[in-house]
Amino acid sequence: MEGPEGGGRGPVARGPDGRPAPEARVHFRVARFIMEAGVKLGMRSIPIATACTIYHKFFCETSLDAYDPYLIAMSSIYLAGKVEEQHLRTRDIINVSNRYFNPSGEPLELDSRFWELRDSVVQCELLMLRVLRFQVSFQHPHKYLLHYLVSLKNWLNRHSWQRTPVAVTAWALLRDSYHGGLCLRFQAQHIAVAVLYLALQVYGVEVPAEVEAEKPWWQVFSDDLTKPIIDNIVSDLIQIYTMDTEIP
Numbered sequence: 001m002e003g004p005e006g007g008g009r010g011p012v013a014r015g016p017d018g019r020p021a022p023e024a025r026v027h028f029r030v031a032r033f034i035m036e037a038g039v040k041l042g043m044r045s046i047p048i049a050t051a052c053t054i055y056h057k058f059f060c061e062t063s064l065d066a067y068d069p070y071l072i073a074m075s076s077i078y079l080a081g082k083v084e085e086q087h088l089r090t091r092d093i094i095n096v097s098n099r100y101f102n103p104s105g106e107p108l109e110l111d112s113r114f115w116e117l118r119d120s121v122v123q124c125e126l127l128m129l130r131v132l133r134f135q136v137s138f139q140h141p142h143k144y145l146l147h148y149l150v151s152l153k154n155w156l157n158r159h160s161w162q163r164t165p166v167a168v169t170a171w172a173l174l175r176d177s178y179h180g181g182l183c184l185r186f187q188a189q190h191i192a193v194a195v196l197y198l199a200l201q202v203y204g205v206e207v208p209a210e211v212e213a214e215k216p217w218w219q220v221f222s223d224d225l226t227k228p229i230i231d232n233i234v235s236d237l238i239q240i241y242t243m244d245t246e247i248p
Helices: 022-040 045-061 069-083 090-101 112-131 142-155 158-163 166-177 188-203 217-221 227-246
Strands: none
Touching: 022 045, 022 069, 022 090, 022 227, 045 069, 045 112, 045 142, 069 090, 069 112, 090 112, 142 166, 142 188, 142 217, 166 188, 166 227, 188 217, 188 227
16 A cells, blocks of 8 residues: 655654754664564565564554664564465564563563563554554555566666666665655655666666656656656665664
C-alpha cells in the first residue's frame, strides 16, 4: 500500500548542527538491524524489504518514545515472514537478535525471560496490525528494477554493460534505500528508475540515442515520472549514505 508521491515521513530530519536528528539515527540503526538479522535468518530480499517498510510505517503512525524500536523491529520481521509466506519461528528471531546484541553470548535458555520476550513479540505484532489497520502488503520496486535492467541491458553496448557493475550497484542502492522511508514516500516504479539512474550516473554510462529520442529513457519506463522526482529520490539516498558515515 503506497502513500502519495511526496507523502509519508519527510526527508531525513536534521538538527541545528546539520547532523541527522536523534530519531532519524535510531531508525537508521534499527533498519540496519532488520537487514542484518533478516540475512542471518535466511530471509529473501522481499520479506526483508517488507519488514523494513512495516517498521517505518508503524513509526509514521506512532511516537518513537512510546515503543521499544527493536521490539517493533523483531515483530516486523515476524509479521513480514507471514505476509510474504516465508514463515519464521519466534525462537529463531529471538536467538538471532540476542546474538546481534551479544555476539559472544550464549543462546537464551527457554526460561521465563525467553517466554516473556516471545509473548512481547507476538503481542506487539497484534498491536502493529491494529495501528496499521491490517495494511501490511506492499508493492516493492524489485520486480520493476529487474524488468528495467533487462531492458537497459538490451539497449546498451555489451562492452559498456560488462565492464561496469551497473546492475549490482542498482540492487545495492535499492537495498540501502530501506534504511529510510523512501518506500513510503515514492512509488515503487519511480524508486526503481531512480536507483538505476543513479547507478548509471556513478559509472558515467550513457544510454544510446538518448539525445535523439522523443523522451528520456527513464520516462519510457514510467510515463508519470519527472526529473524533480528522480532528484528527490537521489537526494534522499545520498542523505542515507551521509548518515551511514556519521553513525557508528
